[in-house]
Each structure stands twice: as structure tokens, then as C-alpha cells.
Amino acid sequence: MAQPRVSMRRLCRLIPSQNSRLYTSRTSPQWQSLKCLPRNSQRLLHTSSALASPAGDKVTGQTLREEWAQYSHFPSASKAADFVEGNKVTVHGFLLKRRVKSSKLVFADIQVENGPSVQVTATFKEDGSPKQLATKALRAVPLYSPVCVTGIVAQLNGSRIDLDLDAIQPLNAFPKDIIVSEGVQFPASARHLQIRFSDPLRSRLLARPQIGFQLRKTLNDLDFTEVETPILFKSTPEGAREFLVPTRRRGLAYALPQSPQQYKQILMSSGIRGYYQFARCFRDEDLRADRQPEFTQLDLEMGFATGEDVMRTVETLVTQLLPALNAQFNIVKSGDDIYPVPKRGLNNGESTENGDLQWPEPTAPFLRLTYDEAMTRFGIDKPDLRIPFELHRVDHVLPAQFVSMITHTEQPIVEAFRIRPELDGETVTPATIAEFVDKLMDQLPKPLAKNPDGAPAALMFDSKKPLCGLSSLGFEGFDALTSMEAFSDLEDGDVLVFQARKNAPFQGEGSTALGVARTHFYHSFISAGLLPRSFDLKFLWVVNFPMFTPDDGIDPGQGGQAGFKATHHPFTAPLTEADVELLATDPLKARADHYDLVVNGVELGGGSRRIHLSSMQEYVMRNILKMTDAGLAQFSHLLEALRAGCPPHAGFALGFDRLVAVLTHTDSVRDVIAFPKSMKGEDLTVKSPSRMTAQQLETYHLAIAEKKKVEEKQDV
Ligand code: ASP
Numbered sequence: 001m002a003q004p005r006v007s008m009r010r011l012c013r014l015i016p017s018q019n020s021r022l023y024t025s026r027t028s029p030q031w032q033s034l035k036c037l038p039r040n041s042q043r044l045l046h047t048s049s050a051l052a053s054p055a056g057d058k059v060t061g062q063t064l065r066e067e068w069a070q071y072s073h074f075p076s077a078s079k080a081a082d083f084v085e086g087n088k089v090t091v092h093g094f095l096l097k098r099r100v101k102s103s104k105l106v107f108a109d110i111q112v113e114n115g116p117s118v119q120v121t122a123t124f125k126e127d128g129s130p131k132q133l134a135t136k137a138l139r140a141v142p143l144y145s146p147v148c149v150t151g152i153v154a155q156l157n158g159s160r161i162d163l164d165l166d167a168i169q170p171l172n173a174f175p176k177d178i179i180v181s182e183g184v185q186f187p188a189s190a191r192h193l194q195i196r197f198s199d200p201l202r203s204r205l206l207a208r209p210q211i212g213f214q215l216r217k218t219l220n221d222l223d224f225t226e227v228e229t230p231i232l233f234k235s236t237p238e239g240a241r242e243f244l245v246p247t248r249r250r251g252l253a254y255a256l257p258q259s260p261q262q263y264k265q266i267l268m269s270s271g272i273r274g275y276y277q278f279a280r281c282f283r284d285e286d287l288r289a290d291r292q293p294e295f296t297q298l299d300l301e302m303g304f305a306t307g308e309d310v311m312r313t314v315e316t317l318v319t320q321l322l323p324a325l326n327a328q329f330n331i332v333k334s335g336d337d338i339y340p341v342p343k344r345g346l347n348n349g350e351s352t353e354n355g356d357l358q359w360p361e362p363t364a365p366f367l368r369l370t371y372d373e374a375m376t377r378f379g380i381d382k383p384d385l386r387i388p389f390e391l392h393r394v395d396h397v398l399p400a401q402f403v404s405m406i407t408h409t410e411q412p413i414v415e416a417f418r419i420r421p422e423l424d425g426e427t428v429t430p431a432t433i434a435e436f437v438d439k440l441m442d443q444l445p446k447p448l449a450k451n452p453d454g455a456p457a458a459l460m461f462d463s464k465k466p467l468c469g470l471s472s473l474g475f476e477g478f479d480a481l482t483s484m485e486a487f488s489d490l491e492d493g494d495v496l497v498f499q500a501r502k503n504a505p506f507q508g509e510g511s512t513a514l515g516v517a518r519t520h521f522y523h524s525f526i527s528a529g530l531l532p533r534s535f536d537l538k539f540l541w542v543v544n545f546p547m548f549t550p551d552d553g554i555d556p557g558q559g560g561q562a563g564f565k566a567t568h569h570p571f572t573a574p575l576t577e578a579d580v581e582l583l584a585t586d587p588l589k590a591r592a593d594h595y596d597l598v599v600n601g602v603e604l605g606g607g608s609r610r611i612h613l614s615s616m617q618e619y620v621m622r623n624i625l626k627m628t629d630a631g632l633a634q635f636s637h638l639l640e641a642l643r644a645g646c647p648p649h650a651g652f653a654l655g656f657d658r659l660v661a662v663l664t665h666t667d668s669v670r671d672v673i674a675f676p677k678s679m680k681g682e683d684l685t686v687k688s689p690s691r692m693t694a695q696q697l698e699t700y701h702l703a704i705a706e707k708k709k710v711e712e713k714q715d716v
């Protein structure tokens with residue numbers, strides 16, 4: 001790249017001097033957890049628009065040309081191999097921190113992407129020398145501006161590089177009205193600033209493609225073929241609510257794929273043996289912290305294969321991934337946050353020392369639990385096995401009076417778990433636990449507090465109290481409960497949580513109230529410092545789900561008249577021949593060859609063996625799900641592909657955003673997506689979705705319904 005054409009002296013004149021009131025340097029190299037900007041500064045960010053620049057009217061061809069010349073010519077950055085002590089090198093980055101020791105000595109940090117920290121020392125002996133100009137220029141560049149720095153490598157030390165400054169050239173000026181302070185939290189509209197100024201966020205975004213790269217590598221080694229499938233798909237009643245894309249052809253629309261499921265099955269009939277794709281999927285669902293309307297799956301399918309083959313392949317993917325990541329990343333802790341940073345730096349690609357923390361490296365085969373077992377033991381179909389307690393049925397030992405206190409449900413099942421906090425005898429005592437649990441019970445999440453089967457009840461074991469604090473169970477109840485193996489070793493400070501539920505078999509629901517309470521209590525105890533945080537990764541398979549789940553009226557399902565929908569999707573095969581028979585006699589009892597991969601309470605992905613016979617696929621859709629002819633016709637492409645001698649096949653989709661979130665230790669997929677959508681499905685950076693113009697409506701033959709009509713429809 002060409003050398004700068006503007007002298008340093010001229011640069012110093014052109015750049016406004018830094019206003020030190022507005023810029024606060026950060027103290028820690030790993031910036032701390034994010035806090036909120038004062039309200040007025042957030043307003044400042046919103047109102048200072050690039051388009052509303054007062055300089056706008058003064059811009060001329062001449063000023064534009066000068067500004068462009070000043071900021072646009074710069075030398076290329078040096079290669080990693082050039083970073084040798086005594087060598088002259090060039091670094092590109094942002095001016096991060098500056099310490100002016102005297103007029104003759106200035107230190108600065110340059111933020112470079114994905115490399116070591118670069119510290120610059122500017123000093124000079126003679127006035128008027130190039131070094132003096134460089135020192136002066138360093139003082140003049142507004143903090144956080146992009147710069148090109150040239151200097152001599154004074155020292156290389158692991159992840160840090162010291163440069164003696166020869167020249168610094170700003171490549172743009174960071175404006176004064178953007179306020180940066182330690183732990184700053186920018187509004188969602190300023191995502192670019194959040195990414196730039198939050199080390200954890202940037203590190204997670206940088207780790208994401210490395211995780212993808214490793215997964216891709218393993219699949220390529222296993223002879224899988226990457227195939228891209230269309231994003232403009234068509235509407236089919238596969239299960240989730242879709243996004244439609246109207247076309248200019250009157251009344252015709254595409255739908256965005258909720259997953260490439262149907263295409264990948266067609267590929268199996270095309271003779272592709274192993275397919276994979278990092279697929280963008282779209283679902284118009286209610287959003288939560290771990291859900292986005294558009295998300296990425298690592299989607300795969302195997303021909304001439306069973307569910308067992310797929311599960312083994314996924315285990316290979318996961319078990320090969322973690323050692324590969326441990327070789328590439330250090331995990332760092334900063335305040336409460338913990339995230340990976342690459343070991344690779346500019347220092348000739350050498351690795352730095354490993355920190356204390358590493359990803360656990362799981363071994364295959366992973367534990368398997370049936371859906372029924374997961375629901376019975378943990379009250380959830382994606383159990384977090386780090387939680388050191390299970391649920392136990394206790395209604396047979398509880399006095400009727402106690403049961404009637406916690407529920408009005410007839411003949412309920414009552415279950416309980418015990419949570420044991422870590423007492424220290426000083427600040428954490430049974431008394432402090434009792435106080436904490438009281439507060440927790442007062443602030444239960446709404447679905448628990450307002451549960452129609454009654455809210456959970458908590459009792460604390462305290463040997464100093466009558467019946468050890470469990471007097472509401474009465475003598476008999478106390479004896480019977482403490483004779484159960486699970487509750488025979490109660491200790492002071494142990495908290496028992498009871499919850500009733502209806503006495504009915506599990507039919508595809510995701511959790512029970514006590515299952516939700518188990519997770520809630522565990523995380524609340526950790527947040528209060530009453531239990532240690534675990535960085536373990538507990539992978540397991542949950543298998544043998546019911547094939548069908550009663551309609552909940554939330555997801556559209558397959559739109560059939562049966563009153564139930566496919567638990568996974570309508571292409572999933574029954575588990576055994578007995579289950580095939582149940583399809584005709586008692587379909588709600590049929591189990592599916594459907595498996596979910598779970599880690600630490602997160603459903604990482606799901607898959608199934610597919611129905612590869614068109615006769616059975618049509619039977620399930622028409623006779624079991626009771627789909628209409630029109631609904632069935634939407635799947636004619638798939639039925640045709642199955643009919644053309646499609647081999648047995650099975651597949652899986654790994655939620656890639658969730659995987660990255662789990663591996664980079666964050667609870668929200670928003671932290672691993674550069675431009676995530678808000679809870680309302682909005683992209684606040686570009687402000688989408690946006691209102692359609694009259695012209696667009698006309699082009700797509702659309703009309704906006706009267707507000708009243710829309711509301712009436714929603715009420716139905
Ligand atoms: N298409 C399914 C999903 O998106 C995954 C699969 O069955 O392969 O959940």
C-alpha cells in the first residue's frame with residue numbers, strides 16, 4: 001500500500017485536540033463487565049447522527065479531497081514473522097489508552113484484533129526531530145481513533161509487544177460526542193461500538209468461526225459433503241410458524257425455511273450419503289433469551305443410516321471439537337465474565353501459556369436418558385446434570401393436610417428435591433439461608449407463583465427447631481420422609497422444595513413446575529454465592545420421545561384435525577415395530593426414534609431417524625395427523641422423493657448459536673451473534689422490520705388490513 005502523503009506536522013494541525021473530559025481510559029486490560037451509560041450520554045448517542053453533521057453545508061470538493069488524502073493512504077501492517085526485536089514494523093489498530101508522563105515521554109496501547117496487546121513508547125531527544133513529531137502526533141490523536149503505527153520492536157513478551165514509536169497516522173477521528181467509560185453499555189443501536197469496546201463480546205464473535213471451522217473440518221474428514229439449499233423455500237406445515245416473502249406475481253409467496261429438513265431428505269434420495277450445511281433458519285416464534293427468529297444450525301443427514309449412526313457421528317464431532325479448541329484458546333476470567341481468547345498472537349504464531357481454565361473434554365458415548373426418565377428424575381426434557389439433586393416422588397409419605405396446603409389439584413403427584421447450600425458457619429448459616437429462601441419464594445417467576453397446581457413450598461432443615469423445621473409435615477410425615485433414602489441424610493441448612501402436579505403421563509411437554517424450580521433454585525443459589533459455579537460440560541442424549549404431543553395452540557403444528565402434532569416433525573420414524581403398530585391403535589402412546597443432544601440444561605440440537613417409505617409417510621400425515629388433502633399436497637415433492645427408492649436415512653441439526661454460547665460461557669445467544677434481534681424481533685442497529693411503502697404494497701399486490709379486523713382475528 002502507498003506511503004502516507006500527508007506530513008505528520010500537517011496531521012497535527014488538522015486533528016482537533018482530544019477533550020480529556022469526554023474520554024476515560026480503562027484500567028484493566030480485559031475490560032470489565034458492562035455497565036450502563038448515564039442517560040444523557042445515551043441520548044447524545046441517539047441524536048448525534050452522521051447525517052445531521054453541521055459540517056454538511058461547508059463540505060466542498062476541496063475539503064473532501066483534503067480529508068480523504070489525510071486519512072486514506074497508509075502502509076500495510078507487518079506480517080507476524082516480521083515481529084522480531086530490533087525490526088521496524090507497522091501495526092494497525094485503535095488507540096486505546098494513553099499515558100502522558102511528560103512532554104518527552106508518552107505511552108499508549110493499541111488495540112489490534114486477535115493479537116497480543118501492543119504498547120507504544122514515544123520519546124525523543126531533539127526538538128524538531130521526526131521522533132518529536134511522532135510524540136506530538138501521538139498526543140494529538142483522539143483516543144479510540146483508528147491508527148497506523150510504525151516503530152521498532154523493543155521487546156516481545158508472550159502476548160505483549162513493545163514498540164518504540166517512529167510514526168503514528170490517524171486514519172479517521174473518533175468523535176467527541178461518543179462517550180466511552182469503563183464498562184460502558186452502548187444502546188443496541190450502537191452495536192458497532194459495543195463490539196469494539198467490549199472484549200467479551202468481540203472475543204466471542206472471534207471464537208465463533210473457529211468453532212465452525214473445527215466442526216467443518218471433522219465433517220469433511222468423515223467424507224460429508226457440504227450442500228447449500230435454497231433460502232427462498234415454500235410454505236409447508238412442517239411445525240413452526242414461517243416468514244413469508246411475497247413476490248411480484250400476484251398472490252404468490254415464498255417462505256423462508258424453518259430448517260432445510262425437506263431439502264436434505266430429498267438429497268438422500270438423490271444419492272448424497274452424508275450432507276451437511278451451516279444453514280440459516282427462520283421461525284416466527286415467541287422469542288426468549290436463547291431464541292432468535294433467524295439462527296444458524298449445523299444441519300446434517302446420513303443416507304443408509306440409522307439414528308444410532310447419527311448419534312455416534314455427533315459424538316465424534318463434539319469430542320474432537322473441545323481438544324481442538326483447548327489447543328487454540330485460553331479461557332480468561334474478567335469480573336463475572338469468562339470467555340475464550342486466542343492463544344495465537346503476532347509473535348510468530350507462538351502459543352502463550354494456558355490459563356487455569358480449559359474446556360472439559362467429554363468422552364463418548366454420552367449418557368442416554370429416555371424422555372420419561374428425564375421428566376421423572378429432573379422434571380425437564382433437557383436436564384442440567386451439573387445440578388447435584390434430583391426430584392423424588394413423595395405424595396405417599398406426606399400427610400393429606402400438607403398436600404391440601406400446597407395444592408387444590410385432586411389426587412396429585414407431589415415431588416420434592418433437596419438443595420444443599422455451602423455453609424461456612426460465619427456469613428452463610430442456616431439463618432441466612434432461611435432469609436434468602438424467604439426472599440426467593442416471594443420473588444418466584446410468574447409461571448411458578450401462579451401455577452394452577454399450586455406454587456412450590458420450601459422448608460429448611462434446622463435441628464434447633466421443632467421437628468427440625470419440618471413441623472408442617474407432622475411427626476408421621478417427618479418420619480416417613482426422612483426414612484426415604486433420598487432424604488435420610490438431611491443436614492442443617494438443607495432446603496426441601498415440594499411441588500404438586502396432575503397425575504397424568506408425560507406426553508411431550510418440555511418440563512414440569514418442579515423441573516423449572518430445580519433450575520431456578522440452582523442458579524439463584526449460585527448467584528447468591530451459596531453454591532459454586534460449575535464450568536463442567538455435561539453432555540447427554542435424551543431419546544425415545546413420544547411421537548405426538550397434544551396441540552398447545554401456540555405452534556401451528558401440521559394443521560391436522562387429530563388434536564395433536566408431531567413432537568419433533570412429521571418425518572420422524574417410529575422407534576420400534578411395536579410403535580408402528582401403535583400408530584393405528586393408540587398413536588399418543590407411540591414413541592419416536594428422536595434424539596436430542598443436551599448440555600448443561602440447553603437443548604443443543606435434535607434429530608431423528610426419518611420415515612423413508614412414502615406409504616408410511618403419507619399414512620402418518622393423512623390418517624394419524626389428519627391433515628387435509630391440501631396440506632398433504634404441500635409435501636408432494638417429498639413424497640415423490642421417498643417413492644423414488646429413497647434409502648433409510650437419519651439426521652440431526654446442531655443449534656450453532658447455542659453451541660457457541662455454551663462454549664463461550666454466556667446464557668444468551670445474543671452475545672454470540674453480531675447483529676441479534678431484540679425480544680420483539682427487531683434489529684435495532686438498522687431498525688428493521690420497516691414499514692412497507694405504498695409503492696411496495698402495490699408491487700407485491702398487498703393491502704394492509706383494517707386494524708379492527710386484525711384484532712378480531714387475533715381474538716379468535
Ligand atoms: N430439522 C430438524 C430441526 O430443525 C432437525 C432434524 O431433524 O434434523 O429441528
